[in-house]
Amino acid sequence: MISFGSLRSVLQENSPNRRNVFLFGLTSFLNDTASEMAYWILPAFLISLGAGPMQLGVIEGIAESVAAGAKWFSGYLADRSPRRKPLVVGGYVVANIAKPLLAVAGSWWHVLLIRFADRTAKGIRGSARDVMLAESAEPGRLGSAFGLVQAMDSAGAIAGPLLALFIVAHWSVRTVFWAAAIPGSVCVLVVTLFVRETTHTAGAAKAPRVSGDQKLPSAFFYLLGVVALFSLGNSSDMFLVLRAKDVGIGARSAPIIGLVFNIVYTLGSWPAGRLSDKVRRSLVAAAGYAVFAVTYYFFAKAPSAKAIWISMAFYGLYYALTNAVLRAMVVDVAPPTSKGRALGIFYFATSVTTLAASLITGGLWSHYGAAVPFYFSSALAMTCSALLLAYGLTSGPRQKKA
Numbered sequence: 001m002i003s004f005g006s007l008r009s010v011l012q013e014n015s016p017n018r019r020n021v022f023l024f025g026l027t028s029f030l031n032d033t034a035s036e037m038a039y040w041i042l043p044a045f046l047i048s049l050g051a052g053p054m055q056l057g058v059i060e061g062i063a064e065s066v067a068a069g070a071k072w073f074s075g076y077l078a079d080r081s082p083r084r085k086p087l088v089v090g091g092y093v094v095a096n097i098a099k100p101l102l103a104v105a106g107s108w109w110h111v112l113l114i115r116f117a118d119r120t121a122k123g124i125r126g127s128a129r130d131v132m133l134a135e136s137a138e139p140g141r142l143g144s145a146f147g148l149v150q151a152m153d154s155a156g157a158i159a160g161p162l163l164a165l166f167i168v169a170h171w172s173v174r175t176v177f178w179a180a181a182i183p184g185s186v187c188v189l190v191v192t193l194f195v196r197e198t199t200h201t202a203g204a205a206k207a208p209r210v211s212g213d214q215k216l217p218s219a220f221f222y223l224l225g226v227v228a229l230f231s232l233g234n235s236s237d238m239f240l241v242l243r244a245k246d247v248g249i250g251a252r253s254a255p256i257i258g259l260v261f262n263i264v265y266t267l268g269s270w271p272a273g274r275l276s277d278k279v280r281r282s283l284v285a286a287a288g289y290a291v292f293a294v295t296y297y298f299f300a301k302a303p304s305a306k307a308i309w310i311s312m313a314f315y316g317l318y319y320a321l322t323n324a325v326l327r328a329m330v331v332d333v334a335p336p337t338s339k340g341r342a343l344g345i346f347y348f349a350t351s352v353t354t355l356a357a358s359l360i361t362g363g364l365w366s367h368y369g370a371a372v373p374f375y376f377s378s379a380l381a382m383t384c385s386a387l388l389l390a391y392g393l394t395s396g397p398r399q400k401k402a
Contacts, residue, residue, distance in 0.1 A: 020136040021145050023195050025152030030187035032153045034099055034180040036160025040258035043241045045173055051108035057362025060236035061355040063115035068351030070123030075344015084128040085197050091125025092191050096184030103177035127343040134331045135198040146324035147273015154265035161258035220333045224349055230384035231353035233377030235361035243370055247305045261316040268320025276325045282391045288321030289385035293378045300374035
């Protein structure tokens with residue numbers, strides 16, 4: 001669990017860079033509060049606009065894939081630009097202008113445009129923020145830094161559904177989208193006023209685009225291939241909400257589904273990151289993929305509403321074991337002057353395959369029923385878990401420290 005004594009020590013730390021770790025966590029908390037207020041009620045909102053699983057797949061897939069270009073470009077700029085903070089601030093500003101516009105959406109393609117803007121903004125800030133975070137982490141605590149920020153991010157995803165649930169009980173669904181502007185605005189203020197630039201690796205901004213020591217190693221491309229393969233079965237989480245609806249979990253309970261998922265995600269993220277500083281990160285991530293496989297198997301079977309609730313808790317464990325740990329693995333293997341490029345390529349590949357996953361899931365669901373895409377995803381995840389274990393056996397005795 002998150003140690004408040006550890007959080008207090010971060011706040012009291014004299015180094016501005018180390019304070020950045022907490023500040024990035026705080027901005028993630030606020031931004032995710034705003035995002036998750038809208039996310040878990042969006043499937044029901046789309047149904048009210050006349051959309052179905054196929055439209056949902058198109059919206060989520062296109063939004064993620066177009067954002068992939070921004071992620072790749074952001075990674076390139078993170079290595080080349082003398083200042084990364086403007087990329088981070090700009091990304092948060094655009095995202096938090098876009099979210100409240102869902103309140104005036106009158107058609108599913110309006111939602112597509114808004115999701116496109118939101119995910120593109122995330123792509124713009126993502127690589128730059130993670131490079132700044134890696135440079136702010138203490139030696140030997142890279143996994144812990146990523147895990148702490150992820151834990152605070154998912155804590156925001158607890159606050160968001162709770163707020164949405166309260167608002168929906170008293171007002172309309174569209175009011176939720178307007179209310180999301182409040183934590184979003186505070187997020188923008190925090191990142192603008194308090195986060196400090198980190199120091200570039202010497203010569204990074206002036207280095208040629210590709211030089212001998214900047215080439216990304218084979219270990220990076222192996223990891224990239226495994227994650228991309230897994231992502232073909234990792235479609236939008238909104239399909240889980242639709243599947244829950246099949247067993248009688250209604251739209252008003254969707255924020256509670258998000259709450260169950262995010263409580264586990266929050267409690268597990270920082271310990272998983274810290275664990276990955278002590279053992280092979282690939283072992284932790286492989287365990288996460290195995291948990292995903294079991295979770296999606298039960299979503300395919302969907303024997304009861306109770307089973308879906310339990311499966312959502314395990315789904316949070318999958319995220320805790322993989323999200324921060326995989327990003328730390330990318331930073332581990334990337335050369336010092338190419339961390340932004342490596343993260344950008346990583347995000348690009350996962351976004352493109354997420355497009356395919358959402359379209360595949362929507363198509364399989366529409367033509368063969370709800371269970372088939374979940375069985376497909378489960379089998380793919382178990383295969384990739386084995387491939388990550390093989391990566392751990394060939395990648396050296398321990399991960400290098402950032």
